[in-house]
Amino acid sequence: MGHHCCSKQKVKRGLWSPEEDEKLITQVTTHGHGCWSSVPRLAGLQRCGKSCRLRWINYLRPDLKRGSFSAEEEQIIIDVHRILGNRWAQIAKHLPGRTDNEVKNFWNSCIKKKMMAQGLDPRTHNLISSHYITTSNNTACNLHQQPTSVLSVSSHEMRVASMDPFITLPPPAPPSHEFMTLPPIYEEYQNPNLASMDLASTRSSMENSRAISSSMNPSGFGFLDGNCMFVEPFEHPIQEEMQPPQQDQYQQQKVCEVEFDKTTELKGGQDMDVSFNTSNFDLEFVDSTLMPCGMYCNESSMDQLSWDC
DNA sequence: AATATCGTCAACCGCGGGTCC
DNA sequence: AGGACCCGCGGTTGACGATAT
Incomplete structure (x- = not known):
């Protein structure tokens, strides 16, 4: 079952072959992608336009930085995620050469676990802790379950x-x-x-x-x-x-x-x-x-x- | 050596928003 | 106004290699 944009064609799914990549690269670099739904037809691919777009954006784009994330990139992801949450596309904009998919995968497979190991809630960046601050009656600020992120800004x-x-x-x-x-x-x-x-x-x-x-x-x-x-x-x-x-x-x-x-x-x-x-x-x-x-x-x-x- | 489990990541899916007719 | 189409996004899946048993 393909997408509506290419439902009239039989479409291939799954991993891309080098030949398919080559066709897509040739098409996009010489003519631009224009309307993605027409790209597979012009490139001679049995793929849907959406799949072509994704392959190009996440893998074939020449400006992509491959390889593992640096410590600095990791810190940027954490810092921006603290503010934006799971807005991967926005987070990726702060990391030249990285895609939202890459950032998301890195978060889910790596950072998330590190944070949890630290006792931090990866969603809120707060401590997952039973150690609450107790306040007395004369305290005019409710510090119960105080989030760390409010004043904690890098x-x-x-x-x-x-x-x-x-x-x-x-x-x-x-x-x-x-x-x-x-x-x-x-x-x-x-x-x-x-x-x-x-x-x-x-x-x-x-x-x-x-x-x-x-x-x-x-x-x-x-x-x-x-x-x-x-x-x-x-x-x-x-x-x-x-x-x-x-x-x-x-x-x-x-x-x-x-x-x-x-x-x-x-x-x-x-x-x-x-x-x-x-x-x-x-x-x-x-x-x-x-x-x-x-x-x-x-x-x-x-x-x-x-x-x- | 064989099998199970885990981790990574490319790719897919569904949805929402925007645009055009 | 509303339907069709397109794009972009985030969540999820599944293939595959690595590691553990």
């Missing part, structure tokens, strides 16, 4: 947000004095009307808060500010990031202390009705420590937590 994500014409940052949300639930960026872009928790429109007031943090930071972090996003990226080897923690690493894990010794604000925003207090946090985390506002940090990024505002 340098590439910033580029994505600034370059991709299909991404628009959410409009400022009105200040709320209610509990604030921070939706994952994934969901924000899936549903632009969703809450649109705008970190830019907020500023955090962390008074005398202390947090103890440990290793495994999935990314840098940053803030949304009105219509722009700025970040404090930090570098970390991808190999290191993707490896599941070893037992002995746990044991050798150093404990760091982060101290917020003054009121800290984010620029350009409205008041953020959040305050933190050391006593509000359950710091019993194994893989990582969820910082106020859903920030993750690790030892190497400690200094970034004392940003100037």
Whole structure:
């Protein structure tokens, strides 16, 4: 059974032979593909136009980069996926020479598993963890199941947000004095009307808060500010990031202390009705420590937590 | 050595959106 | 308005090679 575009012909399916490839290449390079439904007839192929298009786009195009993905490409995929979700075609646009199919396959066969091994939900990039932060009554921010992605924005994500014409940052949300639930960026872009928790429109007031943090930071972090996003990226080897923690690493894990010794604000925003207090946090985390506002940090990024505002 | 299982990836399928008539 | 057609996308399938038993 073929597609309607070529239902009158008998069409071949399955893997392409070198001869078929040659015919398709010749046709497309000399005449262009034009209307794909007419390509098989012009090229003398017993294929449907859709199959020809797919073969060309995913395999025969001269500008394709073959071979395995580099660590940098892998990181880009992770970063963009954090924002866009399974929009493979959009993600592939950030990887010259790669196709959506290739990216999708790589995600499903490789990255997904690495993330799960790290205890991260590959869909949301959040920790799959039972280690929730418990807050006391005087905390004005609902940190239960806080998504990591809200404030966890890498340098590439910033580029994505600034370059991709299909991404628009959410409009400022009105200040709320209610509990604030921070939706994952994934969901924000899936549903632009969703809450649109705008970190830019907020500023955090962390008074005398202390947090103890440990290793495994999935990314840098940053803030949304009105219509722009700025970040404090930090570098970390991808190999290191993707490896599941070893037992002995746990044991050798150093404990760091982060101290917020003054009121800290984010620029350009409205008041953020959040305050933190050391006593509000359950710091019993194994893989990582969820910082106020859903920030993750690790030892190497400690200094970034004392940003100037 | 034979068989089972797993992982990868090319290809297919169905759907939605856009355009044309 | 609505049907036909085309394109592009994401999810899924299945072939095949690698690895484990």
